[in-house]
Amino acid sequence: MQETKKEISQTENIEYSDRLIGDLKGTSSGPIVIALSGIHGNEPTGIEAIRHILEKLESKRSVFHGRFLGLIGNIEALRERKRYIDEDMNRIWFTSILDKIRRTSIDEVMTAERRETKKLLEIIDPFILEEKPKHPVIFVDLHSFSAESGLFVISTRDERNIELLAQLRVPLIFGIEKALHGTALKYIQNTGNIGFAFETGQHFTEFAEDNATAGLMCMLVAAGCISASEIDDFARYYDYLKAQTDDLPHKVEFLYKHIIEPDDRFEMRPGFKNFDRVQKGDWLANDRHGKILAQRTGYILMPLYQQQGEDGFFIVQECE
Ligand SMILES: [Zn+2]
Structure with a gap:
């Protein structure tokens, strides 16, 4: 597998001032897909992938069902290209901690990551805390990793997850939630919504960015947000993803x-x-x-x- 390191300093070119990268609203109702990128500050490739999807689908609003929101997680750590500043932002998503963060005013929140989380929750709470959502909320947490090669999805055995993810052909890893506590993914699942983490490739590589882009595109089709025939080069994304995962266990x-x-x-x-x-x-x-x-x-x-x-x-x- 070719993995050219993306040495352009993406983090300097990207403006993180807007946590909301974009919000694509289709003209008809359907699933709410929330893609989160950069909850770890050394993992910016998901941001680029989300931008690509938003640009590509901007002209497709009339045939898009539901909504696609792209968000940035840990802005301060992204600026420093570090996993985190004070604490791991993807290990504090416990109900009690989040409720405390929600109740505390921003200048009294103790760590950089809790401040970031507070601002993120202000955007996603209306969706994830909805008592009886009319349409499914699908939360995709985009990550990259320090090793070479491979891509996979961390999921629970929830049937809704398996059905959706089966169409992506990306290896599914079950049971990791037993070993990782306080993740955004686990919290979102506990709220009754669909959530999974997509580990897309090595940090700062085109490979990770391309995988994230193809994975998101295929997932939007699998979720029923848009039909494959509406995307002129959909086969390109699908075939690409398949080629990356053919030799990997399912x-x-x-x-x-x-x-x-x-x-x-x-x-x-x-x-x-x-x-x-x-x-x-x-x-x-x-x-x-x-x-x-x-x-x-x-x-x-x-x-x-x-x-x-x-x-x-x-x-x-x-x-x-
Ligand atoms: Zn990560």
Whole structure:
């Protein structure tokens, strides 16, 4: 797979002043799709993908059903190209913490990420907190990662998710919510809406951006927002996505996560890519206590090659 590093400093060219990248309202009713990008500040590729979709579909309002909102998550961290400033913005989405953030005035909110979350909630609350929404709310959280290659979707086994995502042909990872707490995805699902995280490729690469764009386009069609025949080059997106995922397993489930603790000095051994096969006992990483071996046999996911982050790597296995 070709993965040209996108060395143009995107973060300097992008104006983050507007958290709402765009809001495309179709002329007829339908699902509300909310795409969030950059909840981690070193993951700006989703922003570009959302822009592309909005530009492409701007002239299609008359045949668009429902609404597509594109949003930016952690503006302050994006400016610094860091995962986060004070705390991980995708680990604080607990009902109690969010309610406190909602109740507190902005100048009394303690961390940069909680201020960002407060401003984001002001936009999405009317949709996600609606008691009986007439149409489904679909929340897509766009991410990238530090390892090379691969793309996948983190989902629950909720049938609505599986039905929608099956049409994307992107590998589905189940059960990660058991290992990751306080994520936006999990919170949105708990509100009764459809939510998933789309891990699109390596940070700052065209590959991640193209995958996000193709994935969003295919998802809007799968959700019924627009018919494929209305998009002149829809096959281009669909075939591209299929080509990226043909060799990858379709459905895998979580087996194991290596947790990094403060001062562990965790270092992944070089060369691991998403979906590389590992055997129990393989030497995967080092920390100050010595060698870290694979605890299970399966596929490796999200091996960590960056400084910030508490998840060293995941091991998953194909679903029966
Ligand atoms: Zn992320």
